[in-house]
Amino acid sequence: MNKFSWYEAKSLEDALEHVNSTVSEQLYASSNGAAVFKSGGVDVFDWVKEGILKPEKIVNIRNIPGLDKISFDRKDGMTIGANVTLAEIASNNEIKENYLAVHQAVNHAATPQLRNMSTLGGNLAQRNRCWYFRSVEHQCFRKAGDRCFARHSVNGENENHAIIDNGSCVSIHASSVATALMAFNASVVIVGADGKKRTIAMDDFFVSAAQDISMETVLTAKEIITNIILPPPSKNTKSAYVKHVARESYDWSLGDVAVVMEVSGGNCKEASIVLGAAAPTPYRSRQAQEVMQKVSINESNAEKAAEAAMSVARPLSKNAYKVPLFKSIIKQAILELS
Ligand SMILES: Cc1cc2nc3c(=O)[nH]c(=O)nc-3n(C[C@H](O)[C@H](O)[C@H](O)COP(=O)(O)OP(=O)(O)OC[C@H]3O[C@@H](n4cnc5c(N)ncnc54)[C@H](O)[C@@H]3O)c2cc1C
Structure with missing residues (x-):
């Protein structure tokens, strides 16, 4: 691990003055030596410990006052501060009562x-x-390299x-x-160095590789997420939210799905269906949503929606198992709402 200095940010303005690069920019341009944000530190320290990221300075935004609040009212909905921990979200009763799939995902x-x-x-x-x-x-496309190692049909571990x-x-x-937040049509509030706020729909927050391979979100260096x-x-x-993992205790998702529906008398009036671990960004399945629009929530329609969702799947050499996996969890999540 390289040596870095530590800066304890006292406010949003203070933090934004001390940072000059996103992790994305540093990896893509190999411009190590800049300053990056850290909140919980779980992911950013992984990069530093592995020696992939070599920041000169880490700016701790974890203790900035005001970013650790959860508030709810029936008219305005739920606001969750960016520094609220996943444990705090998991134990919040208003989230459990009103946004069950978020509670389940967390x-x-x-x-x-x-x-x-x-x-x-x-x-x-x-x-x-x-x-x-x-x-x-491995210097892959996302790190300004010249190939995707995972894609290789024989040697790619994909x-x-x-x-x-x-x-x-x-x-x-x-x-x-994010799978569950997107299904609830959440938005992300971001503040920039000039103090201006922008609110971005979760559907537009993530950046696909086709749009810009050097980015995974719209965040720029001089921006901090303040609320969701x-x-x-x-x-x-x-x-409802359903996740499939290899090891039940703690594992990353192999496939997950969140379904949010407006329901009336056993029928779906409107459906929002988002898949996680299916694509390089959380993926809204418009195909599955269309099938469930204004139909009865039953086994046959749930199966049709799952089939439609997977009609766009193009598995790689070693992950064709994900197609039946997604079909099964999409159907399960839809039927949980019947
Ligand atoms: C073994 C393991 C299993 C996991 N399983 C799951 C899982 O199943 N599902 C899941 O969702 N997550 C999972 N995680 C992820 C984990 O829960 C953390 O959410 C994640 O690693 C980063 O959170 P953090 O607060 O530690 O962020 P940090 O590591 O502090 O930051 C991550 C990145 O976000 C940037 N950043 C942080 N806060 C802000 C902000 N407010 N504004 C702008 N940029 C910011 C940082 O600069 C950095 O680039 C898992 C992690 C591990 C290690």
């Missing part, structure tokens, strides 16, 4: 110890999962990788919490 993320450390802002801004991307020895939108990069986004906003639920909103 409860299945990582381990209790990691949930105590991990913040929601850090969870959304964490880097994609791919062992080649996260290896100091069993955990993307089956949808897997063009230039086949990594998957790591946040299973969930719209108010109606009394007919129902939701």
Whole structure:
């Protein structure tokens, strides 16, 4: 690990003055030596310990006042501060009552110890999962290299990788919490160095490899996530989240799905269906949503929706198992709302 200095940010303005690069920019341009943010530190210290990221300075934003609050009212919905930990979200009753799929997703993320450390802002801004991307020895596309090691049909270890939108990069986004937040049409509030705030729909927060391979989110160096906003639920909103892992105790997602529906008398009036660990960003399945629009929530329609979701899947050499896996969890999540 390289030596770095530590700066304890006292406010948002103070933090933004002391940072000059995103982790993304540093990895892509190999411009190590800059300053980066740290909140829970779970992901950013992984990069530093592995020697892939060599910051000169780490700016701790974990103790900035005001970013650790959760508030809810029926009219405005839920606001969750970026420094709220996953453990705090898991134990919040208003989230459990009104946004069940978020509660379920957070409860299945990582381990209790990691949930105590991990913040929601850090969870959304964490880097994609791919062992080649996260290896100091592999200079892949996302690190301004000339190939995707995972894609190779014989040597590529791609069993955990993307089956949808897997063009230039086949990594998957790591946040299973984002799967549920996106299904609830959450937005991300970001503040920039000039003090201006912008609010971005979660659907537009993540950047696909086709859009810009050097970025995974729209965040620029001089920007901090301050809050995540969930719209108010109606009394007919129902939701469910299902995740499949290799090891039940703590593992990353092999595939997860969040379904949010407006339900009336056993029928779906409107569906929001998002898949995690399927693509390099959380993936909204418009195909599955379309099938469930204004139909009865039953086994046959759930199966059709799952088939439609997987009609766009293009598995790699070692991850075709994900297609039946997703079909099964999509169907399960939809039927939980019947
Ligand atoms: C073994 C293991 C299993 C895990 N399983 C899951 C899982 O199943 N599902 C899941 O969702 N997560 C999982 N995680 C991720 C984990 O829960 C953390 O959420 C994640 O690693 C980062 O959170 P953090 O607060 O520690 O962020 P940090 O490591 O502090 O930061 C991560 C990145 O975000 C940036 N950043 C942090 N806060 C902000 C902010 N407010 N504004 C702008 N940029 C910011 C940092 O600069 C850095 O680039 C797992 C982690 C491990 C180690």
